[in-house]
Amino acid sequence: MPLFFKVLELQEDNIMLTQSICLDGLRLLVVDDDADTREILTFLFEMEGAEIKSVGSANEALELISNFKPDILISDIHLPDEDGCSLLPKVRNLEVEKGRWIPAIALTGSVMEEDRAEAFSAGFQKYLCKPINLDELISVVANLARGNLFAGSLQTC
Numbered sequence: 001m002p003l004f005f006k007v008l009e010l011q012e013d014n015i016m017l018t019q020s021i022c023l024d025g026l027r028l029l030v031v032d033d034d035a036d037t038r039e040i041l042t043f044l045f046e047m048e049g050a051e052i053k054s055v056g057s058a059n060e061a062l063e064l065i066s067n068f069k070p071d072i073l074i075s076d077i078h079l080p081d082e083d084g085c086s087l088l089p090k091v092r093n094l095e096v097e098k099g100r101w102i103p104a105i106a107l108t109g110s111v112m113e114e115d116r117a118e119a120f121s122a123g124f125q126k127y128l129c130k131p132i133n134l135d136e137l138i139s140v141v142a143n144l145a146r147g148n149l150f151a152g153s154l155q156t157c
Helices: 035-047 058-068 084-096 114-121 136-145
Strands: 008-011 014-017 025-033 051-055 072-076 104-108 127-128
Touching: 008 025, 025 035, 035 051, 035 136, 051 114, 058 084, 058 104, 072 084, 072 136, 084 104, 104 114, 104 136, 114 127, 127 136
Parallel strands: 025 051, 025 072, 072 104, 104 127
Antiparallel strands: 008 014
């Protein structure tokens, strides 16, 4: 299910967010099989100063993670090759070998309580249903980064 962009406004041919938080230097990995979702999240987080990589499958994420070393994982739950709930423990196992721990956000079109419980049981810190409120997503990312002692500065722009 693609994202709907609730918080973007068109002003004089410029797309602007209703809220802006600098995420300079924060490294994000987005895993979603929907190309539009990957594109808008890449655009959104690059505008906020983050370095972002986005992939369409769990396998691509696992291949990328050793070289990219993300600070936060944002993953769709329903992926074509395996679900996000089985991806997260694999990501965490790879990172624990390097002495790292990555907070994670689950994105999903499902509002079923069983899916929410499964996501939290798998280790996700936040569960967001699509359509995503982009201001909320930025706020969640900033809060997770602060809680994970991200070295860069997070500030309201």
